[in-house]
Amino acid sequence: MKFTDGFWMMRPGVTAKYATSVADASVADDRIVLHAPVKPVHRRGDTLNSPLLTVECWSPAEGVIGVRTTHHAGKARRGPEFGLPGATDGGGGKTSRDGSVLELASGGLTLRVDTSAPWRLDFTADGRTLTSAGARGTGFATDADDRHFMVAQLSLGVGELVYGLGERFTPFVKNGQTVDIWQADGGTISEQAYKNVPFHLTNRGYGVFVNHPGKVSYEVGSEVVDQVQFSVEDQSLEYFVVHGSTPKEILARYTALTGRPALPPAWSFGLWLSTSFTTSYDEATVSHFVQGMADRGIPLSVFHFDCFWMREYQWSDFTWDAEVFPDPEGMLARLKERGLRVSAWINPYIAQKSALFAEGMREGFLVMRPNGDVWQWDLWQPGMALVDFTNPAARAWYAEKLRALLRQGVDVFKTDFGERIPVDVVWHDGSDPERMHNYYAQLYNQVVFDLLREERGEGEAVLFARSATAGGQQFPVHWGGDCESTFTAMADSLRGGLSLGLSGFGFWSHDIGGFEGTPDPALFKRWVQFGLLSSHSRLHGSKSYRVPWEFGEEAVTVTRDFTRLKNRLMPYLFRAASQARDEGTPMMRAMVLEFPDDPACHHLDRQYMLGDDVLVAPVLSADGEVEYYVPAGTWTHLLTGERVQGPGWRRETHGFDTLPLLARPGSVVPFGAFEEAPEYDWADGVTLRVHAPADGGATVTAVPAPDGSTAAVFRVGRTGDTVTVEALGERPPPAPWSVLLVGADVTDGVEGAVSAERTALGVLLACAAGTGRVTARWS
Structure with missing residues (x-):
């Protein structure tokens, strides 16, 4: 929600109050509590007739710092609340004081407050500031309808990009957008979303989770172009800054806090x-x-x-x-x-004609209106009601x-x-x-x-x-x-x-x-x-x-x-x-997640990494033309064996039997031997596809079993022009296995393999079951 009218003025009917300084602070071992006036205080009389904000800072988990700002603490706390299965008492946070400077540290993340200076919360890591809540970063606003909003702003740096906020079909980078976290059945062509998540991460080493299950309104570099603003209609606003040296680490900490997915069958x-x-x-x-x-x-x-x-x-x-x-x-x-x-x-709806409607109404299982009637409407199903899952x-x-x-x-x-x-x-x-x-x-x-x-x-x-x-x-x-x-x-x-x-x-x-x-x-x-x-x-x-x-x-x-x-x-x-x-790393990964240090990947939304090692660029045109970006290194087309050199952009035309599907340099991609179903013994007859291994490098590849355990483990290394593949003893493959050296061309000098043959993709080495080692020249 926007509150200001440009830089100088407020919108009609809006009054905003922001923390200006720290009036006093209490420091425990694991938390800091600040009291912040919303106007300059020069004398005792200035403390009268004016709000005082309470700002609590603590760590619910390593590398995560929470901030809760409260105006009127007497408002009844009605649920629901997000579950935080990864939160612990104390969370590993540790406070310190040096004169007027207070710090709360957790993992590599530190919150710094100078109580003698104008209001400012600085979140730092590795000696640099990640983001700050400055002059308008902590406060509240009321509008002409006397609605009360808690408001926070966190700064954006030069070149900082914002991602996330759920399954959104608007531009991938959220800078410049207004986003309301509010469930809606709006299809995939509008700003509405089915899956709204008050969590964003940036390309500067942190993410922010707003711990409020209701409507959270975001202005992402829009109302104020160098700030992410978020607000809720409430008397309290709580958010967590999540640090990570990589986007993957940020997601790991965020999903540890809010819950990791189960493994599908x-x-x-x-x-x-x-x-x-x-x-x-x-x-x-x-x-x-x-x-x-x-x-x-x-x-x-x-x-x-x-x-x-x-x-x-x-x-x-x-x-x-x-x-x-x-x-x-x-x-x-x-x-x-x-x-x-x-x-x-x-679905969770019960149509009036359904026999379950009368049963649910009789037992009090349906959502009610304030007057005691069952809530109903005719959209979707005639006279439909809604199951009350809070019961x-x-x-x-x-x-x-x-x-x-x-x-x-x-x-x-x-x-x-x-x-x-x-x-x-x-x-x-x-x-x-x-x-x-x-x-x-x-x-x-x-x-x-x-x-x-x-x-x-x-x-x-x-x-x-x-x-x-x-x-x-x-x-x-x-x-x-x-x-x-x-x-x-x-x-x-x-x-x-x-x-x-x-x-x-x-x-x-x-x-x-x-x-x-x-x-x-x-x-x-x-x-x-x-x-x-x-x-x-x-x-x-x-x-x-x-x-x-x-x-x-x-x-x-x-x-x-x-x-x-x-x-x-x-x-x-x-x-x-x-x-x-x-x-907590998704199977389908935006390129920025896998290549955060490559600026060319920061805006890419028409290609992705499927797992660690496979780049997919869907063809989005009738004529088969596709333009995509290849990060640094020698990549290998998974279907044709073609070598593709990055970094750089490519424009290609593909028939319906292919698309850009590239294996990462040095990757080992295990292929199962069975193609008629997804569920089988994946280690039985597995083929390891080895792609452009780096000299002096080594890769350990685990082949899983359908129950989530490990079925076999292999080590692939290269020294000079020799590639060595070992089936490790703690998890030997139960049946003969193979190695496909994709793009290789030499079959002489092979040791340890039952056979070696050239194929359209490279050299295929057949190996016996159990532990073993095979070496071959790479050219």
Whole structure:
């Protein structure tokens, strides 16, 4: 929200007060409490008839410093509150005093306050100032309607860029934007967002998390061009500055504080096929789609039933439409016999025609208006109400309805909607409606995720969720929402996904082909490539089917080839997934996350790193032309073996069988031996693709198992023109394994291999099972 009218004046009706100095300070071992007047105090009389702000500073975790500014402390604290599972008492913060200078240090981050100087909070690391709250950095404002806002400003340095704030489809770099953290069902072509996260990071070594679940209004270098301003309508404002020497370290600390994602099951990384949103379908349609994929050799992992598996006008009642699905248990069993998992669409709304409406109303499980009526409207479903997830009994009731579906054979739920949450209501637990608007998505997804974990076991729970806020990354997977079937919408979706990744979310998907409308064959084929080089991959639309043969035989070929490629990449992809779980690093990474010291990467939003070592540049044009940037070093095309030298920009034209897909210099990318499904023994027959190893360098590569453990470990090193690959003893491969020296050309002088042969990509060395060493010349 903007309060000023240019530099000198305030907007009509607005009055603002800012901390001017420190009146007094109390210092404990682990925290500092400051009292700040909002006008200069020259004599005792100046302390009268004027506000005094209380500013508390502490550390909830290493490398993180919190600041809480309060005007009137008597306001009742009504929930909800963000969960902070990584916060600890003390957090490792340590205070010190040197004359008038107070410091609070945590990890490499220090907050410095000079109590004898005008008001200023300096956050420093490694001898330099990261950001500061200066003359207008701490305060409050009231408007003509007597609304009260707490306001903070943190400085931006020269060249400093801001990222994150959730899944946003506006420009990737947020400088110059006004952003409201407020859940909305606005599609992917507006400033509204399904996933709003009050966390941003910059390219200057820190991020900021505003610990407020309600509406947080940001002016990112917009109202004041050298400041990030954020405000809340409240009497208190709390934020955390998160330090990191790299963007990855910032995300690691932020996700440690707010929660790391669970590891999705291996099968969820395969191809999902949907009935689409409002299409007409029955079991015969489903069987036709599944058989059609099998007949064409396209591996399928999950079949998804959308919307009309339930009867019209009755969403949600969690009852199969008996007219089109007379034998749901038998149908689900038949799908399971084909090796498929089953997903079902749900939402948190209860239509008036649903039998659950009367039950929920009778038991008090539905959200109420202040006058005691059930809250209802006719948007989406006639007379629909909303499940009150603040009520433990309502949570249990909703979960039991879903449990029956799980026991029928459903494996995963698409938790759709959850954004249009009213504020003119009363919640069971007394929560503040404004704070609950965004937070509702957290309760909704957690109820479903916890049920899946309970019924299916740890490591088997996975959602396909649309709405989320801070902490929602704990309940993967999320998808990008309702996009159009255009190349620009494809680029919009990617931009939103990269923004979400920089907001702490490790797993993300999107509707292959676009949701609204029907893609032409060229768009469909390009989106298939992008979709199958994403964390999770789903064919889905609105009013038309997304089976590949609807778009021509070449679309079938592209879908088959890239699905098989993704299945072979599973040992590499699951390792990246484990990094998301363990370190908070997203699978799909904006280039700035992986190359923060390369200024050319700071604005890139049409390409990304998939895991540590694979660069993906989706083709976003009908003619196949793509422009992308290659960081420094000798990169190798994963499909063709072509060497690509960076740094520099490239413009290429690609057929539908390829796209820019480059392996990082010196990388070792494990390829599995099986391409028909994502879940198999990835170490059995694994091939290590070795790309341009540096002389004197060494890489240790772990091949995971589908349960998240380590199945095999290899060490690859190079000295001069000799490459050595070792299967290490603590995790020997259980079957013969191979090494592909991509781009190499010499087969003589090989030691330790069963065989060596030249291929189109390089020299392939076959090795025996178990521990062993193979050496070969590199040229």
